[in-house]
Amino acid sequence: MSVEILKVSSKSVPTSVAGAIAGFVQEDGSVVLHAVGAAAANQAIKSVAIARTYLTDSGVDLICIPEFTDVIIDEEERSAIRLIVQPR
C-alpha cells in the first residue's frame, strides 16, 4: 500500500493540513509530511498538533517520527524534514 505524501509549505494552512492528515490516517493508517525550510517545518508540526485534536473523539492518538530527507526543487537538491505520522 502506498503512503500519501503531503508537501507542507510556509503558506500551508495548518487547520487544512490537519484535516488532510486526519483523513489519510483514518483511510490509510499513516501519512507522510515533507517540509522544506523552518517556516514549513513549523507549519507541519502545528498541523500534526491540530490533527491530534481532530482525532481525539475517534480515540486515535497520533505520533510523528521525524527524519531528514532530500527533495528536488527547481532541479536543486534541498534538505527537507520528513514527518511520518501514524497512530500511537
Next chain:
Amino acid sequence: MSVEILKVSSKSVPTSVAGAIAGFVQEDGSVVLHAVGAAAANQAIKSVAIARTYLTDSGVDLICIPEFTDVIIDEEERSAIRLIVQPR
C-alpha cells in the same frame, strides 16, 4: 518521576539538543521540548531527527507527540509547541 523540559530556541544547536534528548530519554525514559516561534520549532524537530540517529545503535526508536501549550516570556503569554519525545 519528573520529566525534564528542554527549552529550544532559534539559536539552539540541533546536534547539542539532540545529545541532551538522547541522554534524557535513556536516563528518564522521555523528555519534553518547548519551542516558541517557527525557527525554534524547526530546531526542535531537527534535534529529534538527529537524536534518532544517535540512538540507532541502542535499538531505541524515538517518536514525538506534538501539542500546543502556553509559556510566559517576559511576563507575556506566548503560544508554544510542546514535543513529548519518547521511545516508540
